[in-house]
Amino acid sequence: QAELEESGGGSVQAGGSLRLSCAADRYGNSAYCLAWFRQAPGKEREGIAGVAGDGFATYADFMKGRVTVSRDNAKNTLYLQMSSLTPEDTGMYFCAATLFERLCRDPRGPPTRGFGYWGRGTQVTVSS
Numbered sequence: 001q002a003e004l005e006e007s008g009g010g011s012v013q014a015g016g017s018l019r020l021s022c023a024a025d026r027y028g029n030s031a032y033c034l035a036w037f038r039q040a041p042g043k044e045r046e047g048i049a050g051v052a053g054d055g056f057a058t059y060a061d062f063m064k065g066r067v068t069v070s071r072d073n074a075k076n077t078l079y080l081q082m083s084s085l086t087p088e089d090t091g092m093y094f095c096a097a098t099l100f101e102r103l104c105r106d107p108r109g110p111p112t113r114g115f116g117y118w119g120r121g122t123q124v125t126v127s128s
Contacts, residue, residue, distance in 0.1 A: 009122030022095030028076025060109030
């Protein structure tokens with residue numbers, strides 16, 4: 001059983017919004033860097049946004065301005081607020097954790113390597 005569990009995915013129309021949550025369990029404390037990734041059909045997994053234990057956030061360029069990542073350490077929960085969704089945003093969305101805090105401070109967004117703990121994902125489908 002995965003120790004990170006995503007929720008909040010679903011089907012929305014283009015231009016819509018979704019808020020994803022990740023119950024991070026023991027990985028939700030401030031020692032861990034938490035991040036969101038996605039994988040579209042036939043494509044490689046890519047990092048969207050990450051947030052360090054102190055709240056410092058980093059975003060991939062392709063999502064900047066359309067997403068906000070946040071965390072509640074008291075609730076061990078990670079969030080991703082997404083807006084202005086397009087069909088190209090369709091895919092499986094994953095949360096992940098790592099003790100390497102620097103991965104949540106990479107100005108290019110979280111790299112896919114270095115995260116050792118993953119959830120099983122939640123599907124996001126955006127229709128035109």
